[in-house]
Amino acid sequence: MTVNATNIAEVEMASYDFSKYIRGRYIPHIWCPGCGNGIVLKSLIRAIASSGLDLEKVCLVSGIGCSSRTTGYMDFNTLHTTHGRALAFATGLKFARPELPVLVVSGDGDALAIGGNHFIHSCRRNIDLTLVLFNNHIYGMTGGQFSPTTPRKSFASTSPFGNIEPAFDICQLAIGAGATYVARGTTYHALALDKLILGGIHNKGFSIIEVVTQCPVYYGRKNNQKSPAAALMWQRDHAVAVDRFRKMTPEEQEGKFAIGVLHNQPRPEYNEEYQKLVDRVSGRAS
Amino acid sequence: MIERYEIRLSGSGGQGLGMAGLVLAEALALEQNMQAVMTQAYGPEARGGASKSEVVVSQVDIHYPKAISPDFLLALNPESFRKFGNDTKPDALVLVESTAYQGGYALQTDRIYCVPMVEIIMKLSGRQTAVNAVALGVLAEMLDFVDASALERVMVRRFPRSFEAANRQAFLAGRQYMLEKRQEDLHPRRFAEDVLDSGCEDLELHQSEE
Amino acid sequence: MVAPQSAAAAAKGGSAPSPRGEWQFLQGNEACALAAVAAGCRFYAGYPISPSSEVAEYLSSLLPRCGGRFIQMEDEIAAMGAIIGGSLAGLKAMTATSGPGLSLKQENLGYACMAEVPCVIINVMRGGPSTGAPTSPAQGDIMQARWGTHGDHPTIALTPGSVDEIYRKTIRAFNLAERFRTPVQLLLDEINGHMREKVWVPAAEDIEIVNRTAPPPPSPGYLPYRLDNKLVPQLAPFGTGYRYHVTGLDHGEDGFPTNDPKERARLHKRLMDKISKFEEELEDYERVDVEDADTLLVAFGSTARSAMGALRTARSQGKRVGLFRPITLWPFPEKAFRQAASRAKRILVAEMNLGQLILEIERLTAPGQEVSGVQRSDGEPINPLQILERL
Numbered sequence: 001m002t003v004n005a006t007n008i009a010e011v012e013m014a015s016y017d018f019s020k021y022i023r024g025r026y027i028p029h030i031w032c033p034g035c036g037n038g039i040v041l042k043s044l045i046r047a048i049a050s051s052g053l054d055l056e057k058v059c060l061v062s063g064i065g066c067s068s069r070t071t072g073y074m075d076f077n078t079l080h081t082t083h084g085r086a087l088a089f090a091t092g093l094k095f096a097r098p099e100l101p102v103l104v105v106s107g108d109g110d111a112l113a114i115g116g117n118h119f120i121h122s123c124r125r126n127i128d129l130t131l132v133l134f135n136n137h138i139y140g141m142t143g144g145q146f147s148p149t150t151p152r153k154s155f156a157s158t159s160p161f162g163n164i165e166p167a168f169d170i171c172q173l174a175i176g177a178g179a180t181y182v183a184r185g186t187t188y189h190a191l192a193l194d195k196l197i198l199g200g201i202h203n204k205g206f207s208i209i210e211v212v213t214q215c216p217v218y219y220g221r222k223n224n225q226k227s228p229a230a231a232l233m234w235q236r237d238h239a240v241a242v243d244r245f246r247k248m249t250p251e252e253q254e255g256k257f258a259i260g261v262l263h264n265q266p267r268p269e270y271n272e273e274y275q276k277l278v279d280r281v282s283g284r285a286s
Numbered sequence: 287m288i289e290r291y292e293i294r295l296s297g298s299g300g301q302g303l304g305m306a307g308l309v310l311a312e313a314l315a316l317e318q319n320m321q322a323v324m325t326q327a328y329g330p331e332a333r334g335g336a337s338k339s340e341v342v343v344s345q346v347d348i349h350y351p352k353a354i355s356p357d358f359l360l361a362l363n364p365e366s367f368r369k370f371g372n373d374t375k376p377d378a379l380v381l382v383e384s385t386a387y388q389g390g391y392a393l394q395t396d397r398i399y400c401v402p403m404v405e406i407i408m409k410l411s412g413r414q415t416a417v418n419a420v421a422l423g424v425l426a427e428m429l430d431f432v433d434a435s436a437l438e439r440v441m442v443r444r445f446p447r448s449f450e451a452a453n454r455q456a457f458l459a460g461r462q463y464m465l466e467k468r469q470e471d472l473h474p475r476r477f478a479e480d481v482l483d484s485g486c487e488d489l490e491l492h493q494s495e496e
Numbered sequence: 497m498v499a500p501q502s503a504a505a506a507a508k509g510g511s512a513p514s515p516r517g518e519w520q521f522l523q524g525n526e527a528c529a530l531a532a533v534a535a536g537c538r539f540y541a542g543y544p545i546s547p548s549s550e551v552a553e554y555l556s557s558l559l560p561r562c563g564g565r566f567i568q569m570e571d572e573i574a575a576m577g578a579i580i581g582g583s584l585a586g587l588k589a590m591t592a593t594s595g596p597g598l599s600l601k602q603e604n605l606g607y608a609c610m611a612e613v614p615c616v617i618i619n620v621m622r623g624g625p626s627t628g629a630p631t632s633p634a635q636g637d638i639m640q641a642r643w644g645t646h647g648d649h650p651t652i653a654l655t656p657g658s659v660d661e662i663y664r665k666t667i668r669a670f671n672l673a674e675r676f677r678t679p680v681q682l683l684l685d686e687i688n689g690h691m692r693e694k695v696w697v698p699a700a701e702d703i704e705i706v707n708r709t710a711p712p713p714p715s716p717g718y719l720p721y722r723l724d725n726k727l728v729p730q731l732a733p734f735g736t737g738y739r740y741h742v743t744g745l746d747h748g749e750d751g752f753p754t755n756d757p758k759e760r761a762r763l764h765k766r767l768m769d770k771i772s773k774f775e776e777e778l779e780d781y782e783r784v785d786v787e788d789a790d791t792l793l794v795a796f797g798s799t800a801r802s803a804m805g806a807l808r809t810a811r812s813q814g815k816r817v818g819l820f821r822p823i824t825l826w827p828f829p830e831k832a833f834r835q836a837a838s839r840a841k842r843i844l845v846a847e848m849n850l851g852q853l854i855l856e857i858e859r860l861t862a863p864g865q866e867v868s869g870v871q872r873s874d875g876e877p878i879n880p881l882q883i884l885e886r887l
Contacts, residue, residue: 056739061581071741072743077734078740079734079743080744085573090581092541092577092585093585095541095567095578096582096589097585097586097733100734118574278560282561284561
């Protein structure tokens with residue numbers, strides 16, 4: 001389904017018992033006060049809980065970085081891998097046992113810089129993984145260096161005079177590389193995010209949900225988002241539901257970004273194609 | 287008792303020298319119960335104008351798997367004859383495709399046999415694809431420890447069924463040619479010079495489809 | 497058909513020679529692929545690289561027809577990551593590569609050591625540094641195999657010599673990976689990876705297969721990194737009701753990251769102990785004519801074949817030469833080597849590099865023993881004559 005400004009308001013916050021899905025013994029978490037990661041974590045839980053998936057089978061894979069610590073706190077089959085490689089490990093897991101639902105959590109630096117190759121090839125291969133990409137526009141864990149999604153002119157600990165590099169548009173990159181479900185949400189629109197993630201879980205193929213989230217400590221402080229609340233207000237003021245965004249003129253779109261399901265076009269899924277190959281050749285001699 | 291006999295099969299990449307080496311080595315190892323190790327040119331070397339495979343044969347364990355100084359050399363084109371002929375043993379047995387023998391070589395051995403293997407296969411099938419099978423047929427008649435029927439069995443096993451008839455014919459043609467020549471009891475070196483004198487037709491070598 | 501005699505001699509630590517089976521004429525890389533399937537490997541992820549690519553090519557044909565999974569990944573790093581994922585899902589997993597690829601895989605190889613994920617890495621070695629000579633023989637990864645990844649960790653690496661041995665040691669590599677819950681490297685080279693030779697292929701029922709031990713029934717008490725006197729914890733496949741955490745961070749017995757110095761020290765010690773305390777089980781070597789040898793040759797992989805050739809000639813000339821051939825290269829069979837070298841005045845280490853294994857040998861020799869090397873890095877194999885002239 002398409003999430004838009006109208007039905008976002010219709011979604012109600014359930015009174016939720018998260019404890020069932022969280023490894024309470026490992027809380028408190030390591031995230032800073034005001035960090036958006038907890039909002040995404042809860043949205044992930046609500047999406048998984050409402051998906052009807054067998055919780056014993058759900059696998060959650062992450063790379064390295066703040067967002068990748070999510071796996072440790074969630075009570076599923078969790079795999080915290082090496083920097084940038086979550087999709088590679090997840091591909092192995094999913095390919096070995098296609099019946100397992102495999103979700104991947106990663107950050108902008110993890111998935112698009114050091115792990116960029118796995119990102120585009122996962123899109124191309126269209127293997128049935130759901131990637132929730134926390135985009136806080138910065139390397140948080142290592143102390144606020146600019147990342148492939150840091151906007152131009154932004155300040156970071158390695159761009160003290162302003163970033164001179166252009167940023168990736170994650171969703172355009174994913175669509176270009178062949179992902180079959182591409183969505184963008186924000187931590188401000190937290191409840192809408194549940195549905196975007198759920199849509200990704202249900203898509204048979206490679207799904208990516210970019211979540212624009214805030215890093216008040218390393219990004220916000222240096223870039224005119226003086227508080228976590230200010231960062232959320234920035235999201236509110238710049239995110240536009242995709243249907244409306246598409247009707248806007250280029251001038252109106254300037255500085256804004258679309259949220260919702262940006263692309264949903266099924267294609268043959270990798271494991272299904274492999275199974276067809278197996279059916280074709282099994283029993284055949286060399 | 288063969289302690290170590292080194293065979294080098296050379297020609298241009300694509301003439302099926304790897305396959306010929308494999309058939310020969312497997313026949314010796316599995317069908318004739320000898321020790322045999324096969325190696326072949328690899329990567330860019332396997333694609334050039336001078337490529338090779340090698341078979342080391344023994345009735346005891348083979349340690350070093352490559353030819354150090356071949357006892358037998360097959361050369362299917364001039365480049366391979368030039369490149370791989372130099373380190374052959376002084377009494378090596380050499381089988382050269384007639385069109386590849388251009389004289390003036392520094393080989394010590396006078397046991398050089400020129401056989402128009404390309405002409406044989408062209409007459410037979412109009413294509414050069416199975417020139418390696420012709421060469422194996424000739425070789426089978428030159429080396430008394432090689433059992434031709436073992437080679438034939440492996441050839442049938444290793445190639446797709448659609449190649450079977452053509453390979454068999456080519457193999458038999460090679461054997462046949464050598465059997466007839468043997469009747470003539472020519473001195474090997476003379477044999478080679480004769481071929482040179484007769485001005486063997488220059489046949490262009492094509493890449494085989496194997 | 498009769499089982500090969502040499503197999504019996506070299507079977508120490510491997511599967512016993514079987515009465516049932518057949519001779520096949522196989523390429524080294526091909527034997528490796530066939531043996532992997534025989535050992536129960538059902539997952540391959542890799543990236544093309546000379547001179548190892550035939551392993552992938554054969555498996556791309558074999559695995560889909562035997563219920564296995566074959567995937568060609570986007571790069572070497574991804575391939576290593578994918579086999580870790582595949583192994584955690586419960587399949588026996590492997591990859592194949594060569595020197596530059598192993599360099600790229602090192603971080604994830606370390607991850608497999610740390611997270612204790614069984615897997616097999618075939619490395620058909622090259623020289624180097626960098627691209628080196630991709631299609632020429634070399635043995636450039638002796639130290640990379642041991643020390644390539646950062647931090648302290650044990651390494652298991654095997655170096656078969658013949659194609660027949662490649663078949664048997666590939667199976668052993670899988671068995672050791674499962675037994676010790678760790679990555680195992682199998683080091684081949686361009687010569688034995690590409691040569692074709694007779695191989696005794698035992699009947700399936702005669703192949704000894706080791707599987708990871710079954711974990712206790714699912715319960716919140718399952719500890720994927722449990723510390724007990726076995727030192728190797730039981731590994732539950734993902735998605736079977738255990739819901740545990742795996743990480744490359746220092747972790748406690750529950751798998752969750754820890755900053756507690758005691759827990760961290762315990763983990764590191766167990767990771768080392770689980771291999772070092774079983775070195776006798778792991779050791780695998782061949783000793784030839786060492787009893788009276790005053791000159792001891794040390795060589796492994798295809799170079800050991802040249803060493804054997806040189807030894808036979810030297811012995812026929814009345815020279816007292818012996819050979820020590822490590823088959824388990826890491827952990828290096830120290831005790832067996834020291835015994836073999838006990839009478840030797842001279843030790844000659846032949847290797848297709850500019851001196852790697854010789855460093856280990858120098859460490860193990862007694863004062864007064866002269867150690868020198870026969871070394872080559874020009875892309876040509878070391879032949880028996882080159883060794884013989886040094887004897």
